[in-house]
Amino acid sequence: MSVPVALRPLRMLWLEDDERDVFGWQDTLEDDGHIVRLVNSVDDATHLLANQPFDLLILDQDIRGDRAAGTKLLQQLLEGNLGSVNQTIHFMFYTGSREWVLNVDLDVESIDQCLTIAEKGEPLDDVFAEHLERVSHNPSAPAAVGPTSTDATAAYGNAPPLLSLGDETWTGMVVNVEDEQFAVWLEQEDGAGFAYHATFPITRLSAEAREQFGVGSSVLLRVTASEDGLERSVSSNLVVSPAPRLDAGKIAAALEEAKRAREH
């Protein structure tokens, strides 16, 4: 994968619930100086859009089994239903079918790129190349979206650049869940030598994720440091898998199998 370096770092929000589809691209984009915030739920995307400025929104259509999740979010955004969020954001959208987008009355023309799943993959190289260049070079490009703030309403060229200062990827497992918080054992993915017991507020998870996760859920945490003007900040994206789905039948079957193996 290779992506031409844009004139300035772009702030990207990527809604995707399957991190395998993202990480190669995320690394490549971040290596080129862009800031990529990955979220796996519409709730998290909405929250971030309302609180942080972004130049580009990349949307998957199907999020956690909701085949219309991406389109619903985009529709709300285009219709101005997300409050202070700037509606002039650039979009990239990938979907099972462009017909689907038309059926939900989305204005495909307003979307910079609407890819079908079949187009996602190697051709995305070219799409990114073309798209990033357009967004970053276009002098009339819209201001970064985000809350009503100096940053969000500034002309594009005056917006302070957001510089990536590095990131870390941590993997682990949920080891305890309480009413207000949950605990995770984390190891640094590149073997830099650290492991932590981390406790997160339960509000870090979307309502849907809260229903599905539990002790034993695997965790992927990406920590990113960036600098906007003089201010340095650190943020994180947390992806938690559903908890193991055990039932009495599975346990009984495992016991019976183990018993038979010992008898033989």
Place this chain on the structure above:
Amino acid sequence: MDHPDDDELEISVFGPGTGESIVLHLGGRSWVIVDSCRNPKTRRPVAVEYLQSLDVDCATQVGLILATHWDSDHIRGIGDVAKSCPGVPIWSSAAVDHVEFDALLSLEEREPGSTAGRLREMLLLRQALGGGHRIGVEWVRSRTMVFSLPAGAGLPRRELWALSPSGRSVSAMLQRLQHVLHDGDPKDLPTAVRKMSRNDTSVALLLRIGDDRAVLLGADLEHTESTDAGWLDAVAFGRELEVQADLVKVPHHGSEDGHCDDMWELLLDKQPKGALTPFNSSSVPKDTDLDRIRGLTSATYITCDGGHDEPVPLLEELESAEGVSLRRLEGALGHVRWRRKIDPNATWAVALDGRACSI
């Protein structure tokens, strides 16, 4: 590090903050590995890394791999140890030689996370040993000689004895496994496995060198009031071996629940040397534990002082930015190495590496 002489004992204790692995040289280029932890930087088992750094042929010069119990801080990387030592016998606590344990491993295999990570390493060991429904290991109970080297080449007979787990502790573990699998809500199984007590079934070892010298490796064995479990049962058998140790790997990370007066009085010389690993997950040993151990030993060294030389990860900045609460479990590896000639009159000499330090 240099290889010990053929007539030299070595007790090397490794730990990264949460985790423990011990490597024994019994003389004559014969080695034993007790427990496993990983080097946080390389993710490789420290025992294998260390032995390979000494040019030890793990397949032929390691005589035994022993997993004292199935707590993850004692078996991380044990499957990789097995792969690096093909054909070497592997022993583990008999407490899990049950259908119920086999079933838990299978559940972990099919539904990762079912045992909250507790059995992941044992599952990897099972897979490393060829899969199937049972782990291809030998099961250890107290009063078992797990390894021996005959007298010869000017060296006395060397025997490694298991002082635990007792029969009662093994039975108690079976009951706990049955309760978790048969009585609980399946949804709560990962939590139940995670909270299950295991230290009472760990394998404390006594290395007897000839008739009058010994080393005690305390594993995570805890003290209870029962005379047929924990340290009281282990001491009862240890006394039958009629030897006292002059070096101890302090039990259960120096915590108070691993302390037993009888162990210190009846199995050890007065003021023995000591080695210790911390358990940062529970913040042990505490200062009071260290005071107690200082009073009982002439010199004790801990594998990890809690510090590190690396840049602080970005993760730690989330504490202020996003209200995340953090406790560092692993930071940097430490190594406490005790060596002495097998000659009865020889004395122990210590060498420290990494974050290891005196207590």
